[in-house]
Amino acid sequence: MTVESxxxxxxxxxxxxxxxxxxxxxxxxxxxxxxxxxxxHRITGTAIYFFLLVHVLDTALIRVSPEAYNxxxxxxxxxxxxxxxxxxxxxxxxxxLNGLRIILIDFWGWATQHHRLLFWIVIGLWxxxxxGFTPRHLINVFSH
Amino acid sequence: MSLTxxxxxxxxxxxEALKPFTVTVIIRRFDPETMEEPVWQxxxxxxxxxxxxxxxxxxxxxEQDGTLAFRRSCAHGICGSDAMRINGxxxxxxxxxxxxxxxxxxIYVEAIKGLPLEKDLIVDMEPFFESFREVQPFLMASxxxxxxxxxVQSVAxxxxxxxxxxxILCAACTSSCPVFWxxxxxxxxxxxxNAHRFIFDSxxxxxxxxxDILNDQxxxxxxxxxxxxxxxxxxxxxxxxxxxxxxxAVLRGRA
Numbered sequence: 275m276t277v278e279s280x281x282x283x284x285x286x287x288x289x290x291x292x293x294x295x296x297x298x299x300x301x302x303x304x305x306x307x308x309x310x311x312x313x314x315h316r317i318t319g320t321a322i323y324f325f326l327l328v329h330v331l332d333t334a335l336i337r338v339s340p341e342a343y344n345x346x347x348x349x350x351x352x353x354x355x356x357x358x359x360x361x362x363x364x365x366x367x368x369x370x371l372n373g374l375r376i377i378l379i380d381f382w383g384w385a386t387q388h389h390r391l392l393f394w395i396v397i398g399l400w401x402x403x404x405x406g407f408t409p410r411h412l413i414n415v416f417s418h
Numbered sequence: 419m420s421l422t423x424x425x426x427x428x429x430x431x432x433x434e435a436l437k438p439f440t441v442t443v444i445i446r447r448f449d450p451e452t453m454e455e456p457v458w459q460x461x462x463x464x465x466x467x468x469x470x471x472x473x474x475x476x477x478x479x480x481e482q483d484g485t486l487a488f489r490r491s492c493a494h495g496i497c498g499s500d501a502m503r504i505n506g507x508x509x510x511x512x513x514x515x516x517x518x519x520x521x522x523x524x525i526y527v528e529a530i531k532g533l534p535l536e537k538d539l540i541v542d543m544e545p546f547f548e549s550f551r552e553v554q555p556f557l558m559a560s561x562x563x564x565x566x567x568x569x570v571q572s573v574a575x576x577x578x579x580x581x582x583x584x585x586i587l588c589a590a591c592t593s594s595c596p597v598f599w600x601x602x603x604x605x606x607x608x609x610x611x612n613a614h615r616f617i618f619d620s621x622x623x624x625x626x627x628x629x630d631i632l633n634d635q636x637x638x639x640x641x642x643x644x645x646x647x648x649x650x651x652x653x654x655x656x657x658x659x660x661x662x663x664x665x666x667a668v669l670r671g672r673a
Contacts, residue, residue, distance in 0.1 A: 300446060300456075301526050303594065304506035308645030308658075312596065315642075379643050379662065386659045389645055 307393040315372050318365040325362055356415030360408055367403050371396045438464040441521050443474050445486065446528035447538050456535065460524065467517035471504055471527065475511060475539075488539035495652060498588030502539050503528045508590040508650035530593035532602065546589045549605045553613035553631055558624035575620040582615040582660050584653040591647035591657050597640050604640040605632065607647035607657045614660040617673045625673040633668045641665070 303309070335343040349355060375392045378385035385392055440462050448456035463477045472493055479486045491497040493512045500511040505519060505526050519525055533541040563569045585608060592598055592606035613632055617625040632638045638661055647657035667673050 300528055300531065301503065301506040303503075303531070303596070303646065305594075305596075305644060305646045306649055308643060308649070309596065312642050312644040376643055379658075380665055381662075383659065383662075386662050387656070389643070389658075 307390045311372055311375070311393050311396070314368060315376075318369040321365050322362075322369060353415055356412065359415075360404075360411060363407055363411075364400075364404055368396070368400050371399055436466070438466050439521070441465045441474060441516060442524035443471075443478065444524045444526050445475075445478070445538070446526075447486075448529075448535055449485075449537060456528075458526075465516045465521075467515070469516045470512055471509070471514045471516070471519075471525065472500060472511040474516070474525070475527070486539075487537045496586060498586035498652075501530055501588040501590040501593070501652070503530055508594040508646075510588060510590065510652040513652050530589060532593045532595070532599040533589065541589075541593075543589060545602060546592055546606065546608065547587075549592075549609040550587065550612055553605065553609050553628055554624070555612040555616060557616065557619070557622055558627070559621055560623040569621040571620055578620070579615050579618040581655050582611045582618075584655050585611050585615070586653060587612075588652060590650040590652055591655075594646040594650040596644055596646065597642055601636070601640065603636045605634075605637055607641075607661060610638060610641075610661050610664055611655060611657055614664050617664060617667060625667070626671070629664070629668050629671070629673075632664060638665045638668060 332343075332346045335346055350359075372393075375385070375389070375396050378392065379389050380386075441464075443461050443463060444458050445461065446456045447453075447459045461474075461478045461482055463474045463482075465474055465477075472490060475486065475488055475490075479488075488500065488502070488511070490500040490512060492499070495510055495513040498510070501508060502511055503509075503526075504511065504514055508530055511527070516525075527539065529535055529539045529541050533543060533546060536542050559569065587608060589608060591611070592608045595604070595607055598604050598606045610632060613628045616622045617628050641658070641661045643658055643662075645658050647661075648655070648659070651657055
């Protein structure tokens with residue numbers, strides 16, 4: 275029973291360069307919610323760390339001179355920084371909520387089994403918080 | 419498959435189903451003697467939906483390119499030799515059916531990540547087995563069993579660690595862990611699973627020793643609960659849950 279006779283083989287036509295040798299990069303690991311929540315947790319954590327570093331430095335300027343402090347803190351009042359604050363609050367909000375999720379996963383068997391559901395609950399809560407915060411904040415930023 | 423063949427009423431559908439179709443498999447090849455970097459190479463194979471990725475690799479090795487190197491032993495999901503990354507996820511080639519993959523796209527097959535690549539789909543498993551040995555995965559009972567008797571264990575006591583007895587040491591979990599990719603010193607999920615199997619065994623008396631080993635900087639605390647291991651395990655072990663239980667046992671100081 276051969277299929278060479280040109281019958282309707284169900285396989286879709288695949289167009290690929292024959293016997294081609296391609297670029298060496300490996301595929302991205304296709305993890306699920308758990309992996310992506312970890313990636314987001316890392317990114318937001320690192321971003322918050324760098325913000326805090328800068329924020330400690332600019333606050334420390336008060337010891338250099340009040341004028342220098344005022345100049346730098348004044349920069350926070352600009353529109354671009356206002357948008358940056360949305361990103362900051364978003365990052366802290368996600369990091370905090372996902373941190374609670376991780377604590378639950380570590381200490382509560384039910385949470386370990388239902389970590390995906392918890393991830394989407396985290397995302398849901400985060401969206402609600404951001405909907406509450408962002409319009410009010412942006413109105414303040416852009417109405418000055 | 420034989421069931422479908424015997425069904426008389428299905429007629430043409432059966433004929434259709436029995437025809438093999440072309441599947442493109444793209445394999446990440448590496449030959450340490452001639453190559454600096456691995457490369458992707460395509461192969462076209464004729465597959466039935468009920469075939470496995472391992473059958474595709476066999477067809478390539480036996481009929482197209484005998485230099486393709488991969489491990490497999492039992493080919494039935496027991497020995498744990500053929501863990502590889504199939505379409506971006508760690509799977510056993512012998513347990514992954516063609517029909518469960520999206521064959522409108524090529525199938526990408528590469529070696530598992532985080533262990534030294536030796537050739538094509540073969541990695542050096544020694545660092546993996548070294549971590550396994552370090553957790554002392556054998557029964558350590560302080561007193562001998564009653565004369566002429568075995569060590570008695572209740573059904574509940576046996577059930578406590580049943581999940582982690584299923585491990586076949588294929589390394590699919592450990593090599594799916596982002597922490598392990600960047601920090602090869604981490605014990606990894608498989609070693610912790612096999613420690614769990616004895617830590618929670620009522621017949622074993624040395625849980626503290628293993629908890630002490632895993633209460634290391636490179637021990638259970640490296641786990642970031644990405645759940646890649648749980649998702650990758652071909653035996654369906656709840657790996658992350660087992661790690662969480664060991665974490666709690668470390669905090670309590672006992673099993």
